[in-house]
Amino acid sequence: MDLKIKLVGRLKEYWNDGSSVEVTEGATVLDVLKQLNIPDEEAGMVAINDESVPRKERGIVKVVPGDSMTILPMVHGG
């Protein structure tokens, strides 16, 4: 199934191959991060349809067809 993705800032260096990605049915957030080659700790925040997914639930929450995922880089300081 197709998942819409939006990578922000430096995360584009891990995956810069369009705004959607083909993932397997039942894939978790962590599976998607792996598929995009984004280390878990590098993904500061993952939101599905503008709802953030807590880090400890990344291995549990599954994506479904039509979902749109936004991933922000981890940041420190300003």
Place this chain on the structure above:
Amino acid sequence: MTWQGSVLRVNLTEGSYVVEPLNMEWANDYVGERGLGSKYLVESIDPKVDPLSPDNALIFATGPLTGTMASTSGRYAVITKGPLNGAIACSNSGGKFGAEMKFAGYDLILLEGRASKPCYLLIEDESISFEDAEPIWGQSVWKTEEWIRNQHNNPKLRIASIGVAGEKGVRYASVINDLHRAAGRSGVGAVMGSKNLKAIAVRGTKGVSVDNPKRFMEVVRETKALLANNSGRKDMTEHGTNSMLTTMQEYGSLPTRNFREVQFEGFDKVDANAMEETDDSGHRNLITNKACFGCTIACGRIAHIRQDHFTIINRREYWHASGGLEYETAFAFGPAVGVDDIDALTFAGYMMNEHGMDPISFGVTLAAAMELYEMGAISKDDTDGVELTFGNAEALTVMAEKTGKFEGFGQILGLGSKVLCEKYGHPELSMTVKGQEFAGYDSRALKGMGLGYATSNRGACHMRHDVFAEDYDDSSPEGKAGPCKDSQDRIAAMDSSGLCVFVTTAWGIEEFAVQLDAACDGTWTGDRLLEAGERIWNLERLFNLAAGFTSADDTLPPRLLNDPAPTGIRKGTLAELDRMLPEYYDLRGWTNDGRPTAETLARLGLN
């Protein structure tokens, strides 16, 4: 080691100085820079003094790692009672001045009193003299640096100085060193101006020595390798701190038009990518990056403005390259005031460096003025005929210059957002905590950030805590107080080391500890540093309580408490400070009204 063991105490009133041994007991408890400077301040002044009176003290403080081979070791801090809000002020800066001051042999320079006429301090190792600054009084930072070097025929002098803003008492005037590195916040430059001190010029030839050179080289190599391989470091090197702007935009935490909104439609015209793009005429805003002393990150930006831009078309003196946009300048001159003209933003940044002002406080004060203007509380009669509407690039650049030169409406803007909004009858529009303006993060989307802002000892500040990971995790106020408190203590210790906190993209407290342990006398562990950080935080708090602040000042503006975030991933949420503050006080070992308990003071050796 690696403290130099000397404090230069200067009495400006008498034109005298004395070199004192550093109080090593204090150094062991407060480390250096922010912590040690704060300890010396607390021991030197009455917290109730008028910040702009001769009774205030102004302290330049290096840290034990300043001037060493550790990465980012160019830091020094300026500590005083701040004139923007009357709280304890500590602003740190990079560049090369701090290391040079250490090489001259001084851990701290402590300035007291007020000179009878404008002067600057010339320090060449043990040789110290008071020099006449009349010829440069009224001149910019840039002219001052050039003039002093020429005067002494010494291009190696490192100079920290103030511009007209500092001389005239702009409440958020900065101390600028090396042309465009700033001890930016809280008005430390105005205190320098009130002392008739235009500059400190320093040349040092002594170097620094560390306790265990072999071990130090090893840990420096290891910690530098950690930084080198870190993706956040790489991002800062390549794109600067302004890469943050896109992230905050996407998240919905980019304060826009005086914090009415949290996303800015023109973000992509002022972000890091916009700085790096070449336009149709072949112009690219960004020229290169730049590092402070010893830094292996090099987040600094050097930029230039299109020569046909309205700000400089007839002003060749600004056709040169200079300090470019960083995240906070981009936020404060862009989204905060609704302007998306990158050259106008860059010019406003030049004004901050040239005249010595804090871009955050200036931009957020201007944003409040724009809101007052749009609601009719002020008019062109007040603003020297300038149409002060959100999005007006000319209003931004004209007011930046007027404030820097202390002219016209700039004199009102120079008092800060709190005074401005009170003067025109709308205190609720001032986006400040304890009278200091917010940085570029909205407290509704970032709850822990909001708690950090509300409890920051110098007023709203984004550099005193780091709760991003927890804030990203969920929108609840639960679980934010602990990480906020812990990170405040951690950063207080890091800010006292002589290194830049931007290394935290790759380093935790242990990386600081191993370097301090190899460099300094005694045993330095992460736990010892965290305890020192907590001690420093409480010392600052005690100063503020004695100065007259209370728990009622640990709050946020009504807009953030009552108006839900209008868009973004955290759409609909509020800052919810009341659900975090009691737990925070409890974790700190403070009473319900925010005072450290006797047990807490005893535990930290503060009684």
